[in-house]
Amino acid sequence: MPVNALYTDLSDYYDLMCADIDYEAQSHCVHRLQQIFGNGGRRHLDLACGTGPHVRHFLDAGYRSSGLDINQPMLDKAALRCPEAQFSLQDMCGFSAGEPFDLITCFLYSVHYSGSIERLKACIASVHATLAVGGLFCFNVVDKSRIDNRLFASHSVAHEGSQFSFQSCWHYHGQGEAQSLRLSIERTCAGETQVWQDEHPMVAVTFAELQALLQPYFDVQVLEHDYERIAPWDQTSGNALFACVKI
Numbered sequence: 478m479p480v481n482a483l484y485t486d487l488s489d490y491y492d493l494m495c496a497d498i499d500y501e502a503q504s505h506c507v508h509r510l511q512q513i514f515g516n517g518g519r520r521h522l523d524l525a526c527g528t529g530p531h532v533r534h535f536l537d538a539g540y541r542s543s544g545l546d547i548n549q550p551m552l553d554k555a556a557l558r559c560p561e562a563q564f565s566l567q568d569m570c571g572f573s574a575g576e577p578f579d580l581i582t583c584f585l586y587s588v589h590y591s592g593s594i595e596r597l598k599a600c601i602a603s604v605h606a607t608l609a610v611g612g613l614f615c616f617n618v619v620d621k622s623r624i625d626n627r628l629f630a631s632h633s634v635a636h637e638g639s640q641f642s643f644q645s646c647w648h649y650h651g652q653g654e655a656q657s658l659r660l661s662i663e664r665t666c667a668g669e670t671q672v673w674q675d676e677h678p679m680v681a682v683t684f685a686e687l688q689a690l691l692q693p694y695f696d697v698q699v700l701e702h703d704y705e706r707i708a709p710w711d712q713t714s715g716n717a718l719f720a721c722v723k724i
């Protein structure tokens with residue numbers, strides 16, 4: 478199966494894999510950040526929107542939301558979940574839009590899918606070009622110098638007579654601008670188990686490098702990766718929420 482099968486052949490399992498994510502809390506936190514730091518406007522674009530769970534919450538909170546993603550099977554699911562939203566098949570490292578946005582989001586570490594520093598720069602430039610002045614670009618990231626390759630997240634869920642186990646971990650070699658996200662999906666049904674392994678190439682950066690890329694364009698706040706409270710990054714956590722206001 479090709480790399481990134483989770484977003485194509487296995488996309489029916491994506492929402493199950495994310496069943497333990499509190500999308501409502503994440504969306505609400507970013508809405509608060511938009512009110513505190515951004516321009517308060519309601520034109521919203523979600524980059525790498527996947528099956529659209531955040532778009533759903535932003536629509537319900539009164540935003541005029543849209544999403545883009547590079548994989549059509551994900552967008553097909555997003556369109557079913559959010560029939561009133563606009564979705565487009567685009568690369569977040571070179572997208573265009575007909576109107577400016579007040580809020581651009583990129584959740585679940587998806588900004589790392591830009592894959593290289595050059596493409597990350599192109600993503601930041603596209604965001605800057607499509608954001609209204611005072612608008613907010615908000616995303617979460619992991620710092621390559623703080624990745625522990627031994628750590629992983631896992632969860633299990635029963636669905637339509639099958640038992641699913643999902644596992645994910647970051648992997649970084651210790652140098653360079655490439656890291657990967659390794660995923661494993663296990664499905665057991667009537668005593669038979671199928672296993673899929675998926676490895677996703679991603680860009681590796683430090684928070685300091687990322688701040689340097691963003692600062693010419695944005696006023697940057699680095700915050701703790703906590704969707705329940707807004708607090709400055711404690712300088713030790715390996716993941717963080719970036720809130721960037723267009724200057």
Ligand SMILES: C[S@@+](CC[C@H](N)C(=O)[O-])C[C@H]1O[C@@H](n2cnc3c(N)ncnc32)[C@H](O)[C@@H]1O
Nearest residue numbers: 484525526527546547548551568569584585590
């Ligand atoms: C981990 S999922 C996140 C989906 C959604 N944001 C969420 O929080 O559930 C990553 C998504 O990024 C999309 N993606 C990967 N590379 C992309 C790119 N270059 N441009 C746009 N979307 C991309 C994938 O198709 C997938 O839907």
